[in-house]
Amino acid sequence: MGDEFHVVLNDVWKVYRTGKVEWPALRGVNLVIKRNTFTAVVGPSGSGKTTLLNIIGGLDKPTRGSVVVDGIDITRLNGRKLAEYRNKYVGFVFQLYNLLSYLTVFENVELPLAIKGINFRERRELVLKALDVFGLRDLSSKRPLELSGGEQQRVAIARALVNMPNLILADEPTGNLDSKNAQVVVETFRKLVDEHGKTVVMVTHNVELTKYVDVVIKMKDGNVVEVINQ
Amino acid sequence: MNIYDVVKLAWKQLTQRRLRTILTILAVAVGVMVIIALSSHARGIYVSFIANFERLGPTTIIVSSTGTRLLSDVDVYRVSELPGVSIVIPMRTLSGNVEGLNVRATVVGVRASELKELLGGDVNLLKGNPLTDTPIPIALIGYNIAHDQSSSSEVVDVGQTIAVRVGTRTYIFSVVGILNYYGSSFLLSSPDDSIYIPLDYFRRVSGVQGYSVVIVKASDVNVVSDVADNIRMLLGARARVTTVQSVVNTFTNILNQMNLLLVSIASTSFIAAGLGTFNIMMVSVLERVREIGLLKALGMSDTTVLLLYLIQGLLIGLIGGLSGFGLGIVLSQALTHIFSLTIGPRSPGPGPQANPFTSYTPVLDPQYTLIAVVLSLTTTAVASIYPSWRASKLSPVEALRYE
Ligand SMILES: Nc1ncnc2c1ncn2[C@@H]1O[C@H](COP(=O)(O)OP(=O)(O)O)[C@@H](O)[C@H]1O
Ligand SMILES: [Mg+2]
Numbered sequence A: 001m002g003d004e005f006h007v008v009l010n011d012v013w014k015v016y017r018t019g020k021v022e023w024p025a026l027r028g029v030n031l032v033i034k035r036n037t038f039t040a041v042v043g044p045s046g047s048g049k050t051t052l053l054n055i056i057g058g059l060d061k062p063t064r065g066s067v068v069v070d071g072i073d074i075t076r077l078n079g080r081k082l083a084e085y086r087n088k089y090v091g092f093v094f095q096l097y098n099l100l101s102y103l104t105v106f107e108n109v110e111l112p113l114a115i116k117g118i119n120f121r122e123r124r125e126l127v128l129k130a131l132d133v134f135g136l137r138d139l140s141s142k143r144p145l146e147l148s149g150g151e152q153q154r155v156a157i158a159r160a161l162v163n164m165p166n167l168i169l170a171d172e173p174t175g176n177l178d179s180k181n182a183q184v185v186v187e188t189f190r191k192l193v194d195e196h197g198k199t200v201v202m203v204t205h206n207v208e209l210t211k212y213v214d215v216v217i218k219m220k221d222g223n224v225v226e227v228i229n230q
Numbered sequence B: 001m002n003i004y005d006v007v008k009l010a011w012k013q014l015t016q017r018r019l020r021t022i023l024t025i026l027a028v029a030v031g032v033m034v035i036i037a038l039s040s041h042a043r044g045i046y047v048s049f050i051a052n053f054e055r056l057g058p059t060t061i062i063v064s065s066t067g068t069r070l071l072s073d074v075d076v077y078r079v080s081e082l083p084g085v086s087i088v089i090p091m092r093t094l095s096g097n098v099e100g101l102n103v104r105a106t107v108v109g110v111r112a113s114e115l116k117e118l119l120g121g122d123v124n125l126l127k128g129n130p131l132t133d134t135p136i137p138i139a140l141i142g143y144n145i146a147h148d149q150s151s152s153s154e155v156v157d158v159g160q161t162i163a164v165r166v167g168t169r170t171y172i173f174s175v176v177g178i179l180n181y182y183g184s185s186f187l188l189s190s191p192d193d194s195i196y197i198p199l200d201y202f203r204r205v206s207g208v209q210g211y212s213v214v215i216v217k218a219s220d221v222n223v224v225s226d227v228a229d230n231i232r233m234l235l236g237a238r239a240r241v242t243t244v245q246s247v248v249n250t251f252t253n254i255l256n257q258m259n260l261l262l263v264s265i266a267s268t269s270f271i272a273a274g275l276g277t278f279n280i281m282m283v284s285v286l287e288r289v290r291e292i293g294l295l296k297a298l299g300m301s302d303t304t305v306l307l308l309y310l311i312q313g314l315l316i317g318l319i320g321g322l323s324g325f326g327l328g329i330v331l332s333q334a335l336t337h338i339f340s341l342t343i344g345p346r347s348p349g350p351g352p353q354a355n356p357f358t359s360y361t362p363v364l365d366p367q368y369t370l371i372a373v374v375l376s377l378t379t380t381a382v383a384s385i386y387p388s389w390r391a392s393k394l395s396p397v398e399a400l401r402y403e
Helices: A049-056 A079-089 A105-116 A120-133 A149-161 A179-196 A207-212 B003-016 B018-056 B073-080 B112-118 B199-206 B221-238 B244-287 B289-297 B302-343 B366-393 B396-401
Strands: A005-018 A021-034 A038-042 A064-069 A090-093 A167-171 A199-203 A215-220 A223-229 B060-065 B085-098 B103-110 B125-128 B138-141 B161-166 B169-179 B194-198 B213-218 B239-243
Touching (some): A005 A049, A021 A049, A021 A199, A021 A223, A038 A049, A038 A179, A038 A207, A049 A167, A049 A199, A079 A090, A090 A149, A105 A120, A120 A149, A149 A167, A149 A179, A167 A179, A179 A199, A179 A207, B003 B018, B003 B302, B018 B244, B018 B302, B018 B366, B060 B221, B060 B244, B073 B213, B073 B221, B085 B112, B085 B199, B103 B161, B103 B199, B213 B221, B221 B244, B239 B244, B244 B289, B244 B302, B244 B366, B289 B302
Parallel strands (some): A038 A199, A167 A199, B103 B194, B138 B169
Antiparallel strands (some): A005 A021, A005 A064, B060 B213, B060 B239, B085 B103, B085 B161, B085 B213, B125 B169, B138 B194, B161 B169
């Protein structure tokens, strides 16, 4: 498979066990995501969208199958390598922002760089750059709870980007936002793909937003049922 | 992630839950404080005790008569002939009240030439002249007799006379000299509360032959116990033989046991501190499940997460230990004050205080200080191992799903 594919899933299964009950959340997913595209994952609740994203992002391991990202089979990585993979290759954006309330905006965005072990001076430069992209510099010493939902999600996106990963995974990033802020977020992702060469995969319930994306993946009962190239 | 950043993040998490953190730090501090304060008092007593004994010298053996029969000149002679004995100082003592001044005093009859040994090598005169061997009523008096207890002003001067009442009799002495302040003494009465008179006069006026106390000095530290045994054999039940060495040893043992008891008592407060630390670390981890999931999603390794929480435990221990150390010093000073209020006023005069059990200076015990600090760190570290391990093992997916 060529370099054109950023993410390749091959017969991926995820079976959750609760006591003696087994529940297959993913049932043999085969999927490729091209580099430098904006993909939306849609489907009913419980269809396995979050599970899919977590597996691509190395937060969870599939029960079976292989997941190759940027040429690396991440199912073969040990815990430490997987953590390193998450830090360097992936930027996560969540529905609930997941900002740390006791850190300032600046410190929240700085976190992935600190985890990576980047030195202080370089860190400052990169954080300010990321904040500038989203017009957040003036808020840098504020705490997350002093910001609006839209601002918080922009901070979370800045945090996802600060390490300059090529792959952005967003799980219902607009779920808590009004339509205006939701639009801003999706336009931001669009810009990241068009101007910065990133690959963005976004889970969404909002059909309105799919008009911004290149590919729509429809899921049902743990399977990809349709891939629409727009 | 470099360690500085981990410590910084750990610190921010701790300060986010300020009250809870402070309470746990306090629990640790109390244990350290108790150990520091009490051990420095124990050490203070010990140091002042040892200082008193060092004045007598390590070769000193004190022989005191037990029954009504005093030790005779023959006894003294036979003791002086024992191998390993270098000096024998016979004396008579009586205790009485100084009339007009209303202070208790010990009247000590001693040969002028031997007073030096009794006072630890030096007759330290504040004013007047030294004692001489004459059969007339002259006296060299201690600091506390010549000075008022509360105001420290001089109440008896050289050339004046003092009357000492012993039982029904009253003795009159002419003061030839006043001693400088010495501080307390253990096996003998303190020089500060003593009136030294010529032995010859004492024998003449009391009409009784013999000695109540004989101080023996061995020629070498190594023969002290042999000499003491020989004296016991010689005098049998008529005398009690005490060596400075054995008293020091006994006292050292008592102090060590006291400190052991102290550490065990303080340990219970460390158990409380440990449980407290375990509790807040556990609550902290459970409260931060989502957050830990996020840190892992951002690429923090399990080891770093483990470290993040262990460091929080260690910070609690470190701050608790340091503040306990400070509080311990404050408490030991406060205790000194309280003791002196409840047990009575300090004796007047410069230098070390008269009664080492009521008025000593607490001395920081390095060994127990170290024990206290190590205990505080290990307690909190051990208490945070399990919560930290739990945090490091959290699955990021579960954690992020957690509401
Ligand atoms: N840890 C888990 N244990 C058991 N079942 C789970 C677990 N996580 C997800 N599931 C189940 O897997 C299915 C897919 O979940 P998810 O990927 O979250 O769906 P979506 O994001 O599309 O709503 C659901 O039926 C869910 O109940
Ligand atoms: Mg979901």
